[in-house]
Amino acid sequence: MAAKWFLGLWMILVILGAFFYAPASLGLGQISRIIFFHIPTAWVAVLAFLMCAIYSLRYLKTRQPSDDTAASVSAELGFLFCIIATISGSIFAKATWGSYWNWDPRETSIFVLLLIYGAYFALRASVDEPERRGSLSAVYALLAFVTVPILVFVVPRIPAVQSLHPSESVVSISGEFTMDSRMLTVLLASLAGLTGVLAWVFNLRMRAARLLSTIPQDKED
Amino acid sequence: MTSSSNWGRESLAVLWKDLLSEFRTRYSLSAVLLFSVTALAVVSFSVSPYSLDPEAKAAFLWIVLFFSAMSGLSRSFVREEEARTALALRVSASADAVYGGKLLFNIVLQSAVAAIVVPLFLLLMDTRPANPALLVAAAALGTLALASSSTIIAAIVSRANAKGALFAVLAFPLSLPGLSSAIGATAEALRGNMPEAATGAAADIRVLIAYSALMIASSLLLFDYVWND
Known part of the structure; x- marks a missing residue:
């Protein structure tokens, strides 16, 4: 209970910090404030994808229905954060590069991630029997999980795409932070806060699922 | 646990069974071949072959090959479910052997398609590949990659409800x-023998x-969970 209020307060501080504490970037101006939400949501989307793979692996080993629920809940949350990251990134791209979408390597990767999440839900929707649904979707999630790292090697080689993504604006090659320290503080706080939001909603959904599973099936109607 | 020689023999037996039933009906091969030839014809009479650069040609070729794979490769398992022979197969062969046999069958089927589509494509597009050996390697390894991911x-898909629509998704x-x-x-093979092209193609082949x-x-690690749940 206390954690919920703390998380709410934390996110309020992050939002205030993003607009009032951190300075706007010199080159980009006010639009640069979107990174305080764009980068953390993308990170959380990848984290949820990892959680989905781990729970899928656990489901195949233990066959506990709760592990299957956890995998599907993390995929749902990951999909949500993935959409937020895509939209915020697209707005950012329009403001800085002049086009909403140009198949930059990271745009390609996040598009593939969206496709995988979409395919995962399509698969879940088309299997009725819960046990079979659990194992088929777990296998798919794990296959996707081993495929995605290959994209790191493949996507930069897709022709007619030069990356415009600033890979060095946060951490330079030598490993030193090149960002303004106040911006970095807000970014890391937002990263922690949104990771907390993921954990909070995940717990909420898991508790709801547990309650639903205790209701006897014949009394539902 | 079956020993490795046993596994190989069982896989070949599954492959042989599939080839035999395919030979009797010729369902998959004729459907896939007609699909890919139709798609190729649409491509070749909708654009002039002389207006395309190697990248566009390579993309067209692989779109045709990818969707022909999507139309045919799911048959190997869907057929077992539809004919209600999956249970018999589950009893008579180990899961690994079933996967091995089906993978080999899909490789054979998709190679047959590629062996017809690629020369036909070069003919219709009036293209002489600058590096034929690389083209053959790209076609063969691309076919292997498609078969290994889709088996x-x-x-x-064969165990889910919306089989046809779900497979490509x-x-x-x-x-x-x-x-x-x-x-x-493929684009490097069509374009030519520039030194930087060779290193790019080598990276593609390695991937x-x-x-x-x-x-x-x-797939070998996970197949058991799909097959015997």
């Missing part, structure tokens, strides 16, 4: 690394090999 997806994101490397290598090996290895 386990076919097994998943599930297979595309997983096939993308193989597909885009195959397109890259194709690594990707196929990874997909087959993880």
